[in-house]
Amino acid sequence: QGRLVESGGDLVQPGGSLRLSCAASGSISSIYTMGWYRQAPGKQRDLVATVTSGGNTNYADSVKGRFTISRDNAKNTVYLQMNSLKPEDTAVYYCNARYLIRNFWGQGTQVTVSS
Numbered sequence: 261q262g263r264l265v266e267s268g269g270d271l272v273q274p275g276g277s278l279r280l281s282c283a284a285s286g287s288i289s290s291i292y293t294m295g296w297y298r299q300a301p302g303k304q305r306d307l308v309a310t311v312t313s314g315g316n317t318n319y320a321d322s323v324k325g326r327f328t329i330s331r332d333n334a335k336n337t338v339y340l341q342m343n344s345l346k347p348e349d350t351a352v353y354y355c356n357a358r359y360l361i362r363n364f365w366g367q368g369t370q371v372t373v374s375s
Contacts, residue, residue, distance in 0.1 A: 262288035262364040264355045269369030272345055276373070280340040282355030282366055290333040292359045296340045298351035298371075305354065309340065322348075345373045 295310035355366035
């Protein structure tokens with residue numbers, strides 16, 4: 261089995277920055293595509309960004325130019341650097357790891373953007 265543990269969520273003012281981390285363990289290795297998703301209250305869970313084993317990245321239009329996803333395969337960790345945060349970025353952020361039919365989720369970390 262695989263395990264994902266997110267950290268770094270916090271309350272931040274509009275225009276501020278946060279870095280989320282997701283530590284993977286168990287059967288999750290560097291061949292997995294890693295991603296961040298978010299879910300605001302009353303809304304569906306949406307893609308934020310993904311990074312493949314080869315380092316190719318993909319972003320939701322709403323975060324392009326503000327968020328950066330990266331991975332450190334030696335540490336088996338994926339990061340999400342979030343800059344220029346907006347109130348609409350407020351959500352629970354979930355880490356995801358997938359490879360073929362295997363799909364794992366973390367427990368989520370709360371990000372709140374408010375003055």
